[in-house]
Amino acid sequence: MxxxxxxxxxxxxxxxxxxxxxxxxxxxxxxxxxxxxxxxxxxxxxxxxxxxxxxxxxxxxxxxxxxxxxxxxxxxxxxxxxxxxxxxxxxxxxxxxxxxxxxxxxxxxxxxxxxxxxxxxxxxxxxxxxxxxxxxxGVIGSLFMVRVDRRLQPHAYEQLRELIGASATPRVLEADGWTPVAARVGELLTGLFCGESTQFVWLRLQPFLGDCQVVVGPDDIEIRPPHELLHSxxxxxxxxxxxxxxxAPAEAAAADVDAAELDLAGLSPSVRYAMDYLRTCFTDPDLTLNRVASAVYMSRYHFSRSFREQTGWRFIDFVTMLRMNEARFLLRETSTSITDVARAVGYRELSHFQRMFKKRFGMSASSYRAGAGSARERDLQVV
Missing domain, CATH: 3.40.50.300 (P-loop containing nucleotide triphosphate hydrolases)
Structure with a gap:
């Protein structure tokens, strides 16, 4: 009924x-x-x-x-x-x-x-x-991607190869290999792509050359636009x-999965680098999505979506996981005060830390520490 x-x-x-x-x-x-x-x-x-x-x-x-x-x-x-x-x-x-x-x-x-x-x-x-x-x-790229074909534009293709190198198999050019030559590539291709049929695409893409993804292959070179081109x-x-x-995609299946256990093999170079970056600076209270996106040469919006699609985590949830796991270790293995633990893992306000810890582990930080201490005493008695 x-x-x-x-x-x-x-x-x-x-x-x-x-x-x-x-x-x-x-x-x-x-x-x-x-x-x-x-x-x-x-x-x-x-x-x-x-x-x-x-x-x-x-x-x-x-x-x-x-x-x-x-x-x-x-x-x-x-x-x-x-x-x-x-x-x-x-x-x-x-x-x-x-x-x-x-x-x-x-x-x-x-x-x-x-x-x-x-x-x-x-x-x-x-x-x-x-x-x-x-x-x-993919949709934006279908309209605004530029391809230099070895057979159709041999002169331009050879000039690009001299700047960015050749490849027997398709490879994505890393930012450190592309960014320094992007302006020179723009000069080379302006004459080629300012014809009547391609002018709209090239004029929209050119300002974003430094942020493009470049795929180098044996027969062509593709310059793929970043998502932020949409805004122009x-x-x-x-x-x-x-x-x-x-x-929103489904939440990560295991809320307590350690960052070290995540499979990095299927991640793009940018997201993989971002995860390495986060592991080294997650305790910084000034860490932001914008900062990490800039570090991997991506727009804030594009990075946020890519990170979530590839890892299954929202950026803020992943950072919180790193901080909470570190806090749990410090509470269990050291006598550092809870206030100092909060600061050590990136929280300026103790109340914020307490709220996030209880949300993640279902108990307060002091209760967790007391339980961890009792467990250690039981282990010592058994020995």
């Missing part, structure tokens, strides 16, 4: 995604908003609620997702009570749909390639809802507000 909520009319139902709408309403005045939904929540449903709120205030709204999900997204929104959704993808639009979108009567749905192309058919909206989970580096595109810059919607 259906639950009471299932039987209730739409007007009386409360969708799980409404918490995202509530958070959004507190951030209406911000030009950039990041909303992370709990695992299993529907980003399309959250987008429809936020879109309806913005449309009710007279704002034009678009929802940007990957190209292949546009039709599916329109159907999902159509199944919800509001707002109306119109398919604006590929520029093949009926006049009434365009009018409904521009007059803030319907939420426009379109793919990344349509909204952010060289010749967009849709003006930047008052509110842009970005399906962040579907708009990753007209559809993004000129929008009244950008709302990034994402869903």
């Amino acid at each position: 259906s639950s009471a909520q299932d039987a209730a009319p739409w007007s009386l139902r409360r969708l799980p995604e409404e918490s995202a709408l509530e958070r959004y309403r507190t951030l209406r005045g911000e030009p950039d908003v990041e909303l992370e939904l709990p695992e299993g929540r529907n980003s399309v449903a959250a987008a429809s609620l936020i879109g309806a709120d913005a449309i009710a205030r007279g704002r034009s709204v678009v929802y940007v997702t990957s190209d292949e999900l546009v039709d599916q997204t329109v159907k999902q929104i159509a199944a919800l009570p509001e707002p109306a959704a119109v398919n604006l993808h590929r520029g093949m639009n009926q006049l009434r749909d365009l009018v409904a979108h521009h007059n803030a009567q319907a939420l426009g749905v379109l793919g990344f390639s349509t909204y952010f192309s060289a010749n967009p058919r849709i003006d930047p909206a008052d509110v842009v809802l970005l399906d962040t989970d579907r708009i990753g580096d 595109l007209p559809g993004y810059r000129h929008a009244g507000q950008r709302v990034h919607l994402s869903t």
Whole structure:
């Protein structure tokens, strides 16, 4: 039998995604908003609620997702009570749909390639809802990656090889090998990629050359844009507000896993370096996500997503794990005061440390120390 909520009319139902709408309403005045939904929540449903709120205030709204999900997204929104959704993808639009979108009567749905192309058919909206989970580096790279082919551009390819070296198998060029020559590469390629068909791509990519990922192969060299290039595109810059919607991945299976036990083999060089970096400086109270992202030559947003996708941990949770494991060791093996333990692992405020320790281990630091002492006494009696 259906639950009471299932039987209730739409007007009386409360969708799980409404918490995202509530958070959004507190951030209406911000030009950039990041909303992370709990695992299993529907980003399309959250987008429809936020879109309806913005449309009710007279704002034009678009929802940007990957190209292949546009039709599916329109159907999902159509199944919800509001707002109306119109398919604006590929520029093949009926006049009434365009009018409904521009007059803030319907939420426009379109793919990344349509909204952010060289010749967009849709003006930047008052509110842009970005399906962040579907708009990753691969989607951005599909439009803005530059490839120098050995057969099609032999002269440019040979010049690049002299600067960055050749490779019999594809390899990712490390930052220390790319950053010093990025400006010179830009000079070499400007003439090549400023033709009529490639000018838009090259002009958008060139300012970010130093942050690009470069893949060197035997037949071509690929220069792949960083995620932050998105922020320079007209559809993004000129929008009244950008709302990034994402869903949280599952939490790490074992909350007590030691950092040393994590498998590093599948990590990218940047994330692997970041983890090594964190192991050496996690006790620094001034440690921040921005600082670590800068250390690995990545944008804050790109690093945060890459770290979580590859390790299964949010950055702050991983740092907390390192600190708590070190604190547990100091409480168990030394007589250092709890206040000094808190400072030693990176907490300026004892109350913050106490709160995090109890959240992680289910007991206060003093209770843990007392229990560890009792265990040592029992061990000595047995011996």
